[in-house]
Amino acid sequence: MRDLDASLAQLRNAWIAGRPAIESAPTAWRDAIGEDELALIALAGHASDVLTQRAPGTALIDRPLLPHLNAPFVPESLRGRFRRLLARPQNLPSLERYLIAFISARGLAAHPADWMPDAKDDWAPDLYAPWLDWIRADTRAAAPSDDEISSENYELWSWTERRRALAALRARDPAAALAIIAAKAGAEPAERRVRLIELMQVRLSETDAEFLETLAKDRSDRVRALSRGFLARLGRAGDTAALAAELAEMMSLEKSGSSIVECACVWRR
Amino acid sequence: MTLTRSAIEAMAPDQSALSAASALLKPAKWPVRAQSGPLIWGECQGSGANPYRVVADTADSGSKCTCPSRKFPCKHAIALMWMYVDDAATFQPGAIPPWVEDWMGRRRKGAGGAAAATGASEPKSMALAQEDAAKALDPAAEARKQASAAKRAQDTRNAVRAGLDDLEAWLTDQLRSGLTAFVTQPGERCRRIAARLVDAKAGALAGRIDEMPSRLLALPTDERVEAAIAEFGKLVLLMRAWRATPDDPELRREVVSSETREDVLSNPDALHVAATWEVLGERVSTRRDGLVSQATWLLNLDAHAQLFALLLDFFPASAGKRSAAFVAGDRFQAELVFYPARSPLRAVIATRSDAQGEYTWPEPPADPLTAYAASKLDAPWRIETPLLLPQGRIAAEAAGRAWWKAPSGSALQLRTNRPRSHSAPTSAKPPLCGMALALA
Numbered sequence: 001m002r003d004l005d006a007s008l009a010q011l012r013n014a015w016i017a018g019r020p021a022i023e024s025a026p027t028a029w030r031d032a033i034g035e036d037e038l039a040l041i042a043l044a045g046h047a048s049d050v051l052t053q054r055a056p057g058t059a060l061i062d063r064p065l066l067p068h069l070n071a072p073f074v075p076e077s078l079r080g081r082f083r084r085l086l087a088r089p090q091n092l093p094s095l096e097r098y099l100i101a102f103i104s105a106r107g108l109a110a111h112p113a114d115w116m117p118d119a120k121d122d123w124a125p126d127l128y129a130p131w132l133d134w135i136r137a138d139t140r141a142a143a144p145s146d147d148e149i150s151s152e153n154y155e156l157w158s159w160t161e162r163r164r165a166l167a168a169l170r171a172r173d174p175a176a177a178l179a180i181i182a183a184k185a186g187a188e189p190a191e192r193r194v195r196l197i198e199l200m201q202v203r204l205s206e207t208d209a210e211f212l213e214t215l216a217k218d219r220s221d222r223v224r225a226l227s228r229g230f231l232a233r234l235g236r237a238g239d240t241a242a243l244a245a246e247l248a249e250m251m252s253l254e255k256s257g258s259s260i261v262e263c264a265c266v267w268r269r
Numbered sequence: 270m271t272l273t274r275s276a277i278e279a280m281a282p283d284q285s286a287l288s289a290a291s292a293l294l295k296p297a298k299w300p301v302r303a304q305s306g307p308l309i310w311g312e313c314q315g316s317g318a319n320p321y322r323v324v325a326d327t328a329d330s331g332s333k334c335t336c337p338s339r340k341f342p343c344k345h346a347i348a349l350m351w352m353y354v355d356d357a358a359t360f361q362p363g364a365i366p367p368w369v370e371d372w373m374g375r376r377r378k379g380a381g382g383a384a385a386a387t388g389a390s391e392p393k394s395m396a397l398a399q400e401d402a403a404k405a406l407d408p409a410a411e412a413r414k415q416a417s418a419a420k421r422a423q424d425t426r427n428a429v430r431a432g433l434d435d436l437e438a439w440l441t442d443q444l445r446s447g448l449t450a451f452v453t454q455p456g457e458r459c460r461r462i463a464a465r466l467v468d469a470k471a472g473a474l475a476g477r478i479d480e481m482p483s484r485l486l487a488l489p490t491d492e493r494v495e496a497a498i499a500e501f502g503k504l505v506l507l508m509r510a511w512r513a514t515p516d517d518p519e520l521r522r523e524v525v526s527s528e529t530r531e532d533v534l535s536n537p538d539a540l541h542v543a544a545t546w547e548v549l550g551e552r553v554s555t556r557r558d559g560l561v562s563q564a565t566w567l568l569n570l571d572a573h574a575q576l577f578a579l580l581l582d583f584f585p586a587s588a589g590k591r592s593a594a595f596v597a598g599d600r601f602q603a604e605l606v607f608y609p610a611r612s613p614l615r616a617v618i619a620t621r622s623d624a625q626g627e628y629t630w631p632e633p634p635a636d637p638l639t640a641y642a643a644s645k646l647d648a649p650w651r652i653e654t655p656l657l658l659p660q661g662r663i664a665a666e667a668a669g670r671a672w673w674k675a676p677s678g679s680a681l682q683l684r685t686n687r688p689r690s691h692s693a694p695t696s697a698k699p700p701l702c703g704m705a706l707a708l709a
Contacts, residue, residue: 011498012494012495012498015444015447015448015494015498016447016448016449016494017447017449018444018445018446018447018448018450021444037441037444038437038440038441038501038505039505041440041444041498041501041502041505042501042502042503042505042506042509043502044498044502045498045499045500045501045502045503046502046503046506046645046649048495048498048499049499049645049649050641050642050645050646053638053679053681054682055680056666056670056672056680056682057666057667057668057670058666058667058668059666059667060664060665060666060672060674060680061664061665061666062662062663062664062674063662063663063664063665063671065662076627079598080596080598080599080600083596083597083598083599084367084596086596087596113597113598114598
């Protein structure tokens with residue numbers, strides 16, 4: 001086999017340089033095909049395909065196995081429908097986010113052959129955090145698993161681990177978590193800012209109000225809406241009269257027929 | 270509104286659509302015809318690998334077909350309604366299948382009659398269309414047609430031989446000028462010889478050569494020369510095999526053109542396999558000749574024999590994007606008829622129904638490369654050969670290239686380095702297959 005590999009390499013070098021290769025062919029081949037250079041390339045191509053096998057240039061490192069999720073997969077009987085819904089019909093918006101959130105809310109996870117998050121899918125439910133870390137593993141160093149998250153080591157954590165650590169810290173020490181979120185959220189993209197600020201719903205208190213009020217001028221509509229909602233839960237609903245007037249504008253009362261009064265609601269962004 | 274012959278005549282886009290529809294009225298072309306309430310649907314054996322699915326609403330004459338025709342309604346929809354008007358009893362009552370439900374959910378009511386006005390000035394007649402079909406069955410005309418076809422076939426053989434002479438000279442020129450120059454700029458060189466082969470009526474071979482640059486340029490630079498040698502070698506084998514037996518159906522398909530779907534279905538030597546099939550993946554690509562190629566790979570879940578099948582359809586890119594007939598992971602029962610070949614792979618679906626119950630993948634061979642090599646001996650010119658890998662791991666070399674690694678230590682290089690999620694739905698995804706194995 002080593003002789004064949006050497007012969008194939010010589011043939012390849014000759015053809016790369018535009019030289020006749022017949023002289024470099026194994027003797028048995030030359031006897032069979034004479035001076036037919038095209039027959040030689042047919043033999044070489046086929047031999048390379050079925051008799052030789054490309055070997056890795058360096059030692060192979062096993063990729064880690066896909067981690068298990070803490071949820072059962074969508075039942076086999078429903079996977080077909082799940083895949084059909086995911087395959088976006090022509091001219092219709094993707095249902096991906098809604099569908100993933102829907103099954104996640106019901107305690108189920110997508111089978112990895114049907115759906116996996118991409119590395120940038122920060123919107124994926126927390127359930128998929130182990131997969132997100134697995135997907136991002138080849139570009140990011142492992143999280144400092146022994147240390148508690150802090151403003152100093154925040155960047156060392158993978159996004160999913162960071163969020164998980166912050167959630168745990170928020171449950172244990174809300175003020176410490178608030179300090180990190182307040183210091184770091186501004187540098188995150190909008191999708192991640194939303195996911196960080198969502199963590200504050202656990203043990204939400206008056207201490208958080210000052211930071212939440214600073215988010216009134218955030219660039220993201222979703223961040224502003226989230227902070228308004230949290231402030232409302234703290235009894236700081238802002239200008240309630242203006243909100244009531246705005247809501248009232250969305251409603252109209254109309255008569256339909258002789259006795260039925262219809263109430264129409266118009267949603268506006 | 271009740272569906273009538275005159276309503277069908279009015280909605281047909283032109284007389285030729287009616288004539289084409291009349292040729293589809295044979296029950297043998299319709300393995301499935303069913304109805305539920307005002308809805309009728311069926312599957313028609315068209316030119317594609319998969320029967321066209323046609324549905325119509327007899328209440329308002331709305332219809333939908335999966336064929337790529339730009340005419341609306343197409344000949345399949347007209348034929349379905351025509352058969353229903355002639356004899357509704359031939360439509361079995363049945364539960365509405367999901368694809369019909371899907372159409373019902375998306376359709377705009379009243380759209381069915383829109384086409385009627387466009388052809389209003391042209392007289393259209395179903396009776397005339399049936400006369401046209403009867404003329405086509407005239408024995409004398411049929412004999413003339415066959416004689417003409419035989420002459421055309423001989424002309425084609427002569428033209429292809431001349432084209433292959435040019436291809437041999439072209440290959441020799443590429444070797445003489447060096448493969449480094451070829452793999453650097455394969456596009457223009459391949460384009461010229463492909464155009465010559467089109468003139469020489471070797472359309473299938475021309476398409477293959479036209480796509481060679483995209484196959485080569487998709488590889489890392491250091492692998493392109495070896496891939497070019499393999500491509501050239503396959504071309505030589507194919508050319509010389511065709512010269513030896515130009516009437517061999519497999520070789521004719523690879524060099525000139527494919528048989529029609531009807532030819533395959535009526536071929537007594539064609540392999541029929543009835544089984545439960547799983548859709549492994551679909552690859553849709555636009556070719557340089559303007560055609561869109563839609564390749565669907567299937568795995569036989571019932572048996573080891575004839576493990577794989579490939580459904581292959583082509584349609585003009587100008588016809589617009591077609592919705593996929595399948596989604597990866599779909600399972601169905603079907604009788605597939607394979608194009609005659611030494612190692613059959615390409616097939617068409619003769620009949621199809623929903624799969625019942627749960628299935629697992631067949632046990633892979635201990636050494637998948639043995640089956641691969643055997644298949645390569647049968648058809649050494651084949652560009653892609655499927656194989657079922659046993660349990661293994663995904664590994665990476667220092668440069669980041671991904672490999673599949675068997676427990677024995679042997680390894681196969683994977684084309685894609687990173688696993689992709691659902692967002693790339695139109696490609697078969699080898700990394701995902703590897704992950705599934707790693708999970709097992």
